[in-house]
Amino acid sequence: MEVQLETAKNIVVEEKSFKRSLGLLDATMIVAGSMIGSGIFIVSADITRNVGSAGWLIAVWLITGFMTITAALSYGELSGMFPKAGGQYVYLKEAYNPLVGFLYGWSFFAVIQTATIAAVGVAFAKFTAYLIPQLSENLVAIDLGFRTISPAQLLSIVVIVLLTFINTKGVRNGKLIQTTFTLTKLLSLFGLIAFGLIMAKGDIWKANWTDAWNLHKLGTDGTIGSYTTAAALGAIAAAMVGSIFSSDAWNNVTFIAAEIKKPSRNIGLSLFLGTLVVTIIYVTANIMYTDVLPLQEIASADKDRVAVAASHAIFGNAGTVVIALMIMISTFGCNNGLILAGARVYYTMAQDGLFFKQAGQLNRNSVPAIGLWIQCIAACLWSLSGSYGQLLDMISFVVVVFYMLTIIGIFILRKKRPDLERPYKAFGYPVMPILYIMMGLAFCTLLIIYKPEFTWPGLIIVFLGIPIYFVALARQNKVA
Template sequence: SYGELSSMYPKAGGQYVYLKEAYNPMMGFLYGWSFFAVIQTATIAAVAVAFSRYTSYLIPSVGENNILLSIGSSESPFTISAAQVLGILLIIFLTYSNTKGIKGGKLIQTTFTSAKLISLFGLIIFGFLLVKDNFWDANWATGFNAVSYKPDSPSGGGSGWESISGTVLIGAIAASMVGSIFSSDAWNNVTFIAGEVRNPQRNIGLSLFLGTLIVTIIYVSANLMYLYVLPLDGIAFAQNDRVAISAAQKIFAEAGAIIIAIMIMVSTFGCNNGLILAGARVYYTMAKDGLFFKKTSELNKHAVPEYALWIQCAVASLLCLSGSYGNLLDMISFVVVLFYALTIGGIFILRKKRPDLPRPYKAFAYPVLPIIYIILAIVFCVFLIKLKPLYAGIGLGIVLLGVPLYYLAASKNKTHVTD
């Protein structure tokens, strides 16, 4: 579906452009505003916090338990930890490096992505080759049973695992999807910099397909390796949710923890560089349309929207202080999936609204697959509001706050006001 949209509108801005063209400028603005306030900036913050969490495995003094500042009541104080400060420093450093031109950012991205891929493939291969005492058969014996852990469960022989079904099962699936949606969300970031890609009508769609395929293969292979190396309880209750470290310790003994910590530091460093590099192009495009801060439409001597990068840096740094890693994921995932559903819905609108536009790519299995996706996305959003009302509600509130902000911005540029 994104291949069709990117081939129709091969210019910087990505999803912002697709929503603006399919619906109206306000819908595009709502996405761009949400992208600025939640989606991209909170993702940058969450990845920076993840970098800090794994750095703290090697350097405990920069961990979340090292509280540098505590303000407010002893029951619920506002705290700033060393991990949050390290995350902010990472964001500032990568933002600065990207203000020096796209070549430097591309070099960092290529280097760290290559290191990440080599490390991941190495971990997966060694996991299957070196571990003899594996849990493959035991895990798959009950692998398709839907269960939830309840310490006081009377069933399951005292194991704490209890069968679930119906809406409880759907809710559990929705909750478990939060992490996977977040981990794969940057798959479409190449569309944000389409204006800087050679032959974008061909290469953007190809990049989306190959990138998604490669990442899917890696993620599925890594999870199969976890099922081979660790028991289900070891996966479900890995210390601080560090499943990769638990697996690496089983593969490489104590040295494994250090290996995987370094791998994830490399991975999150490179990931955040890509997020920072791509994100500012959306604000740049919005500013060109008169719907964002005017200075974000300016390029510096390196042909980079420097002001857009720094304003993104400021918001992402503030979000590093806003809450835990899990809370950021809940907030991001709701807003991301909401706009994905709207964007996929835009294909139906554009097929009727702009049938004349060239479409080098067309959505696969249209209209069945897009409809299925939209339905599943709506179900996910509904259950996330039910299960995580606070942070999903904050995410929705930020989106709706964009409505008055749009009219405020558009009042200075009457051509963007629509009924």
């Protein structure tokens, strides 16, 4: 009874503190905008090297899109049950126990959100350097002796700090940036795809799709390698690391549930609409790549920048400027969504006594400003480290594990909390959620077997949260 009263009390305080000022369009733009960063412009090169054929390149994106939409539809039920700040952290805590929720929140803060913010920030800076060469990642701005810092890293930090500051001034400011930049990049991407399909090169299309389902390795030098049947499955899983990273962050909208109007309706709907639109864009963008570039050029694109090569093929020399501007818009808007949403998880953790106490307070603009600045510091440190890329490869495994646990939580909560109001129920239950879980298990198992370097570092980061959790509990008990 005491726990129920305390929970009710927290919900009342939250509803009085946060302002529900985000509508369906805003929520959908947060879903789509947080998903589309720099991945779609880059990761197809690595996918092509792993699968070696146009058919399997598209198949990887279709499988990832199907998994993403299926998960998003399942999350709709959870968002309707718990329309409060914190999203996935809350779902895991309610379905399992506070430790499982904390391990997600810890991983989210340590790497998932903060390293992603850093990676997207540096991507913004790298493509800005196409227009302003002095900001190149290959130059040295500061030499510390043990490490050098590039102008691109410094610009990344400036962007992260700027967006953090803007978001401390209220959710309306973040909403304006998110909606404006996301609509701009959606229209720009549709435009690029349309031009690419119009400028189709029949000989390239024919060459790429003549033997479209021959799964093999494709080296940057044109060498071709074969797979055994088992290794081929491992190659598909390895290829999906990039597509899953590019399709991640769709759940960010659940973190800001307390600021969305009619959350029981709009969160589930925005999850579906946002993931559907992005999946369509990702698949058609890759079809366009195979329309204008030979597979070998996709696999060997300079620094994996497939979109730059495609834009150059479509627009000539002006293509570099076109794609640089598009990626700058895309990454700026993406980082705004990540920064806006992330701090709400720390807010709820702090309310539970499992994060810095100050992160659980709202400023006069009704946003968790301290949480935003703590996140900002962590993301800036990752920007300086230069190791966020490898970490994000390693964390893809953990991200899918937490998605699976959350979807399994739907089954647990239907049995554990049958009387809880469910304004929206998971689409295709139980078939669709089970299908996602099976696909997620296959992906994770194949990575464990064939790409263990993508699994154990992420698990270590997660398990480091266990002693931290018990230290936090001990401090709680001591204060009490």
